[in-house]
Amino acid sequence: xxxxxxxxxxxxxxxxxxxxxxxxxxxxxxxxxxxxxxxxxxxxxxxxxxxxxxxxxxxxxxxxxxxxxxxxxxxxxxxxxxxxxxxxxxxxxxxxxxxxxxxxxxxxxxxxxxxxxxxxxxxxxxxxxxxxxxxxxxxxxxxxxxxxxxxxxxxxxxxxxxxxxxxxxxxxxxxxxxxxxxxxxxxxxxxxxxxxxxxxxxxxxxxxxxxxxxxxxxxxxxxxxxxxxxxxxxxxxxxxxxxxxxxxxxxxxxxxxxxxxxxxxxxxxxxxxxxxxxxxxxxxxxxxxxxxxxxxxxxxxxxxxxxxxxxxxxxxxxxxxxxxxxxxxxxxxxxxxxxxxxxxxxxx
Amino acid sequence: xxxxxxxxxxxxxxxxxxxxxxxxxxxxxxxxxxxxxxxxxxxxxxxxxxxxxxxxxxxxxxxxxxxxxxxxxxxxxxxxxxxxxxxxxxxxxxxxxxxxxxxxxxxxxxxxxxxxxxxxxxxxxxxxxxxxxxxxxxxxxxxxxxxxxxxxxxxxxxxxxxxxxxxxxxxxxxxxxxxxxxxxxxxxxxxxxxxxxxxxxxxxxxxxxxxxxxxxxxxxxxxxxxxxxxxxxxxxxxxxxxxxxxxxxxxxxxxxxxxxxxxxxxxxxxxxxxxxxxxxxxxxxxxxxxxxxxxxxxxxxxxxxxxxxxxxxxxxxxxxxxxxxxxxxxxxxxxxxxxxxxxxxxxxxxxxxxxxxxx
Numbered sequence: 063x064x065x066x067x068x069x070x071x072x073x074x075x076x077x078x079x080x081x082x083x084x085x086x087x088x089x090x091x092x093x094x095x096x097x098x099x100x101x102x103x104x105x106x107x108x109x110x111x112x113x114x115x116x117x118x119x120x121x122x123x124x125x126x127x128x129x130x131x132x133x134x135x136x137x138x139x140x141x142x143x144x145x146x147x148x149x150x151x152x153x154x155x156x157x158x159x160x161x162x163x164x165x166x167x168x169x170x171x172x173x174x175x176x177x178x179x180x181x182x183x184x185x186x187x188x189x190x191x192x193x194x195x196x197x198x199x200x201x202x203x204x205x206x207x208x209x210x211x212x213x214x215x216x217x218x219x220x221x222x223x224x225x226x227x228x229x230x231x232x233x234x235x236x237x238x239x240x241x242x243x244x245x246x247x248x249x250x251x252x253x254x255x256x257x258x259x260x261x262x263x264x265x266x267x268x269x270x271x272x273x274x275x276x277x278x279x280x281x282x283x284x285x286x287x288x289x290x291x292x293x294x295x296x297x298x299x300x301x302x303x304x305x306x307x308x309x310x311x312x313x314x315x316x317x318x319x320x321x322x323x324x325x326x327x328x329x330x331x332x333x334x335x336x337x338x339x340x341x342x343x344x345x346x347x348x349x350x351x352x353x354x355x356x357x358x359x360x361x362x363x364x365x366x367x368x369x370x371x372x373x374x375x376x377x378x379x380x381x382x383x384x385x386x387x388x389x390x391x392x393x394x395x396x397x398x399x400x401x402x403x404x405x406x407x408x409x410x
Numbered sequence: 411x412x413x414x415x416x417x418x419x420x421x422x423x424x425x426x427x428x429x430x431x432x433x434x435x436x437x438x439x440x441x442x443x444x445x446x447x448x449x450x451x452x453x454x455x456x457x458x459x460x461x462x463x464x465x466x467x468x469x470x471x472x473x474x475x476x477x478x479x480x481x482x483x484x485x486x487x488x489x490x491x492x493x494x495x496x497x498x499x500x501x502x503x504x505x506x507x508x509x510x511x512x513x514x515x516x517x518x519x520x521x522x523x524x525x526x527x528x529x530x531x532x533x534x535x536x537x538x539x540x541x542x543x544x545x546x547x548x549x550x551x552x553x554x555x556x557x558x559x560x561x562x563x564x565x566x567x568x569x570x571x572x573x574x575x576x577x578x579x580x581x582x583x584x585x586x587x588x589x590x591x592x593x594x595x596x597x598x599x600x601x602x603x604x605x606x607x608x609x610x611x612x613x614x615x616x617x618x619x620x621x622x623x624x625x626x627x628x629x630x631x632x633x634x635x636x637x638x639x640x641x642x643x644x645x646x647x648x649x650x651x652x653x654x655x656x657x658x659x660x661x662x663x664x665x666x667x668x669x670x671x672x673x674x675x676x677x678x679x680x681x682x683x684x685x686x687x688x689x690x691x692x693x694x695x696x697x698x699x700x701x702x703x704x705x706x707x708x709x710x711x712x713x714x715x716x717x718x719x720x721x722x723x724x725x726x727x728x729x730x731x732x733x734x735x736x737x738x739x740x741x742x743x744x745x746x747x748x749x750x751x752x753x754x755x756x757x758x759x760x761x762x763x764x765x766x767x768x769x
Binding site for chain 2: 096122123124125126128143215217222223224225226246247248249250251252253254257258259260261265268269272273
């Protein structure tokens with residue numbers, strides 16, 4: 063009995079090993095940004111169940127992802143901060159977005175419920191520069207004539223770890239405030255003029271929740287899952303919008319992807335009455351001429367599958383899938399740019 | 411019994427023990443031994459054979475342990491070398507100014523180590539200021555005053571403190587200690603010292619809960635077990651006769667501790683304190699959670715700051731660009747040098763203690 067059980071399980075293992083080889087299973091390895099890790103992991107799991115091909119993604123951070131793909135130790139790299147066209151050309155990489163997310167300001171103020179407070183770009187920049195220090199400042203009162211704002215000190219909470227979330231946030235502040243652009247600038251980590259730093263989204267969320275009068279910024283997914291007190295923002299069109307899948311998608315749709323080499327688009331301060339002003343995509347980097355064409359082709363197959371079938375899974379985790387027009391552009395770009403050693407495109 | 415069973419030709423230095431066992435293993439053999447030269451030669455050749463085997467194994471063991479010792483040295487050398495190589499771009503770009511610049515700006519790639527070095531030293535000093543007196547108190551109580559039944563449980567409890575992972579201290583600091591300080595302690599401190607010249611600067615600003623002081627307190631809890639257990643161990647080296655003599659001439663317990671125990675163990679105590687300081691300087695996760703991670707030097711202990719290890723832990727994963735990475739590695743090298751100096755001093759102190767004991 064035991065023996066026959068052992069024998070069958072051994073046979074099953076042998077068969078699965080054999081079929082694995084027969085199907086030409088290639089190990090796809092990727093490394094980089096932490097922000098899209100949950101959705102990549104979920105996609106990889108579903109993809110493995112469907113096709114038997116696995117994906118090993120290590121969320122070591124965008125900086126690490128860029129380094130690894132330049133050294134070609136992985137099949138693809140992932141970054142929240144897109145590389146500019148010149149750098150892509152210099153290092154022979156192709157870049158494309160996978161999902162969209164965004165930053166949402168959150169506050170801790172007595173009597174203020176989610177969506178009750180409205181801020182605009184210049185006011186946010188002044189708060190994060192430390193120039194507006196109290197919640198009853200005229201600049202905030204003007205935007206919120208009905209709200210009862212306390213005379214309370216503003217405590218700014220920002221990320222202490224380098225992060226794509228910070229990149230999108232500071233990129234937005236740079237676009238709406240010249241002062242921010244010249245004094246601080248935009249990057250995954252900056253020299254903050256004021257406030258306290260907390261590690262990760264959970265650290266910022268916790269510090270905001272604990273500190274009366276605090277304001278911080280979080281990834282949309284985190285705000286949605288934890289019912290934080292978010293703030294509505296006034297976008298470029300002058301309309302107040304709430305953070306939602308629709309407003310992120312509106313921002314993505316209004317961007318001019320066709321004329322952005324390497325899909326270099328940071329979806330901040332986008333036009334359109336419904337656009338959420340602090341959105342951003344997360345990106346994949348893959349060599350133009352991969353060292354292991356089979357693995358690269360497999361990776362592209364995976365992302366193609368994700369664009370087609372992964373939308374609902376992304377929405378479950380509060381990421382926003384790409385618009386179909388953009389997916390078509392990306393596939394065209396793959397066919398044109400990613401080639402095997404023989405010069406023929408890896409995918410059509 | 412031993413006498414007759416050791417033939418003179420075989421009593422060869424430290425091989426004797428083995429001969430003895432082989433020859434005396436059986437009494438009958440031992441009794442018959444005094445005679446046969448041929449038998450003796452046979453035994454002797456077997457012994458030489460066995461001895462060669464032992465020599466080989468001894469040699470092998472020697473090589474193995476030597477290799478292990480060298481491996482550590484090579485590893486250490488490798489760490490130093492890679493730190494130095496990695497920090498070359500930053501050293502070239504900033505030179506000595508790296509140590510005196512407060513700005514840490516990843517956007518313009520202007521980096522300076524002053525804020526993290528300051529934060530590292532200040533949090534460690536706060537930690538030592540709190541931990542050393544309490545640790546000495548605990549150690550004195552355990553060795554001099556505590557009833558025997560309580561010594562074991564208290565000692566084990568202290569050592570358990572050392573076994574708690576630092577991330578747990580960090581979470582506890584963030585969720586329990588920081589809110590408590592923010593609500594109950596920091597507002598009182600700010601109000602109490604508002605009109606005192608120097609202290610009003612030290613305890614100024616809004617009570618964030620997290621900050622340099624909170625980090626110092628967490629560190630104090632973390633180094634307490636190290637300093638306590640070393641102090642307890644060195645207190646136990648005080649010869650009872652010294653203490654008894656002091657009691658005999660009418661000293662109180664306080665006088666015995668102050669004039670006999672502490673002077674006798676002074677050097678060891680300093681060594682223990684230095685080891686604790688070494689841990690405080692390098693502690694990462696717990697500090698990262700509660701220090702506020704701001705690259706600023708503020709006179710107020712309630713303000714957020716940063717330390718070397720917290721900065722590295724925070725920023726290394728997403729550091730884009732060679733100079734940024736290199737600046738972080740240079741920070742690591744600076745911490746390495748600081749820790750090395752502290753550990754060297756503590757080793758030296760402990761060495762002197764052992765020499766004193768020998769006298």
